Amino acid sequence: xxxxYADLLKEARSQIREVSPQEVDSLAPGAAVVVDVREASEWxxxxxxxxxxxxxxxxEQQIEGVAPDRSAQVILYCAGGVRSLFAAQTLTDMGYTDxxxxxxGFQAWKSAGLPFExxxxxxxxxxxxxxxxxxxxxxxxxxxxKLLGSRALLIGAGGLGSPAALYLAAAGxxxxxxxxxxxxxxxxxxxxxxxxxxxxxxxxxxxxxxSINALNPEVKVVEHEEMLVASNVERIIAGYDVILDGxxxxxxxxxxxxxxxxxGIPVVHASVFRFExxxxxxxxxxGPCYRCLYPTPPPxxxxxxxxxxGVLGVVPGILGLLQANEGLKVLLGIGNTLSGRxxxxxxxxxxxxxxxxxxxxxxxxxxxxxxxxREAGHPITVDSVGNDVPFAMTMSGLAGxxxxxxRA
Amino acid sequence: MTTVFIPAVLRPxxxxxxxxxxxxxSIRAVVDALVEQHPxxxxxxxxxxxxxxxxxxxxxxxxxxxxxxGLETKVSASxxxxxxxxxxxx
Numbered sequence: 001x002x003x004x005y006a007d008l009l010k011e012a013r014s015q016i017r018e019v020s021p022q023e024v025d026s027l028a029p030g031a032a033v034v035v036d037v038r039e040a041s042e043w044x045x046x047x048x049x050x051x052x053x054x055x056x057x058x059x060e061q062q063i064e065g066v067a068p069d070r071s072a073q074v075i076l077y078c079a080g081g082v083r084s085l086f087a088a089q090t091l092t093d094m095g096y097t098d099x100x101x102x103x104x105g106f107q108a109w110k111s112a113g114l115p116f117e118x119x120x121x122x123x124x125x126x127x128x129x130x131x132x133x134x135x136x137x138x139x140x141x142x143x144x145x146k147l148l149g150s151r152a153l154l155i156g157a158g159g160l161g162s163p164a165a166l167y168l169a170a171a172g173x174x175x176x177x178x179x180x181x182x183x184x185x186x187x188x189x190x191x192x193x194x195x196x197x198x199x200x201x202x203x204x205x206x207x208x209x210x211s212i213n214a215l216n217p218e219v220k221v222v223e224h225e226e227m228l229v230a231s232n233v234e235r236i237i238a239g240y241d242v243i244l245d246g247x248x249x250x251x252x253x254x255x256x257x258x259x260x261x262x263x264g265i266p267v268v269h270a271s272v273f274r275f276e277x278x279x280x281x282x283x284x285x286x287g288p289c290y291r292c293l294y295p296t297p298p299p300x301x302x303x304x305x306x307x308x309x310g311v312l313g314v315v316p317g318i319l320g321l322l323q324a325n326e327g328l329k330v331l332l333g334i335g336n337t338l339s340g341r342x343x344x345x346x347x348x349x350x351x352x353x354x355x356x357x358x359x360x361x362x363x364x365x366x367x368x369x370x371x372x373x374r375e376a377g378h379p380i381t382v383d384s385v386g387n388d389v390p391f392a393m394t395m396s397g398l399a400g401x402x403x404x405x406x407r408a
Numbered sequence: 409m410t411t412v413f414i415p416a417v418l419r420p421x422x423x424x425x426x427x428x429x430x431x432x433x434s435i436r437a438v439v440d441a442l443v444e445q446h447p448x449x450x451x452x453x454x455x456x457x458x459x460x461x462x463x464x465x466x467x468x469x470x471x472x473x474x475x476x477x478g479l480e481t482k483v484s485a486s487x488x489x490x491x492x493x494x495x496x497x498x
Contacts, residue, residue: 159497278492296463355472
């Protein structure tokens with residue numbers, strides 16, 4: 001016998017447990033999988049904190065992705081509490097044993113003055129441009145929005161900085177700062193692919209900005225046309241979320257390390273020599289810093305730069321891209337970085353080797369004693385390359401939220 | 409024989425070899441054997457007092473010997489020793 005809408009609704013109400021918005025609000029975090037079954041356009045207007053979105057029309061196909069455990073408590077809601085009742089019947093048919101529908105839906109939730117979140121809505125152009133990111137669950141529109149609001153600083157727009165800057169720009173990192181005081185030389189073009197032959201003689205930051213904006217006009221490029229030194233490093237790095245170190249002098253690397261540790265900003269480090277490269281991510285206080293790895297710099301004759309020793313062009317290309325990968329993970333808060341691991345690359349053998357790094361309990365920059373000394377206003381003075389400038393403990397960076405453990 | 413990997417920057421000192429097989433039951437013995445065969449490495453690896461220079465890291469099977477027993481760290485025939493100086497190129 002045919003059933004009317006009223007019959008169906010009555011039937012659903014008799015089968016499905018209903019919970020009030022207040023009851024849902026009082027649940028401990030993680031006590032239930034909360035699923036919003038409205039259409040995408042409704043979800044974009046706001047949703048319950050922590051809820052997942054599976055529109056009712058896809059519930060059979062997608063529910064297992066957000067609620068793989070059929071015995072877990074699942075609470076569905078829609079706008080007014082009707083669609084979620086019918087969707088809950090479907091889940092019951094699928095074998096879910098603890099399904100409830102939130103009565104009154106999102107409207108009742110909002111009227112009760114309960115908190116809700118509004119997703120960042122990407123423009124139609126952004127949805128197209130970043131569509132391959134949006135398809136990845138670990139990135140999605142929330143992750144893409146995070147990238148668009150992120151700031152990455154590249155020290156050096158050279159061999160390492162070229163591929164890193166282009167890929168970070170392509171990925172939609174909203175602000176890219178470039179520190180370089182040099183001009184484009186024809187001998188750079190064997191590897192520094194962000195520059196072009198017709199820009200020889202042009203300032204590197206300007207040339208890089210043009211390439212970045214040709215690829216992605218949405219990226220804001222901040223040109224720092226100066227040499228990174230102890231007296232300007234704090235000003236230059238302030239406000240950046242992650243730093244990619246691609247300089248070619250030890251002095252700059254140590255100065256950057258010391259200031260970034262004080263500011264709590266992760267530094268993705270790479271260096272290259274002929275056919276080889278080294279890469280790691282220094283996350284202040286979670287893993288070692290550059291001085292834990294190399295307490296003092298080698299004498300110049302033992303550490304020639306690319307201009308003296310030469311380098312196979314693809315080596316900084318490969319290492320620079322790995323830096324970009326580390327940078328994106330830091331910004332998105334996904335995966336595991338190379339914090340505490342040093343990756344060696346040998347292009348001649350096509351060989352990657354991983355070494356374990358540790359924090360030096362005696363480190364003059366990142367040890368507990370060094371932090372305490374800096375906080376007390378009497379920083380430990382370091383040495384030969386170094387600097388005696390006491391970098392202030394601003395701790396404004398992402399340190400502390402980078403490792404999966406810290407984010408959990 | 410312990411395998412010692414020589415970084416590119418030090419290969420000119422050992423006739424271009426990427427790795428060498430050396431005898432010795434500790435890092436100190438292996439490094440001494442290395443320096444004996446290739447005396448020009450001495451000043452680059454060791455301080456005047458015979459300690460490792462702080463800008464050269466030594467790893468045994470991926471672990472920094474500074475956090476093991478330094479130069480006294482024991483090694484056996486199957487171990488891989490890696491010398492790793494800092495590099496700055498960008």
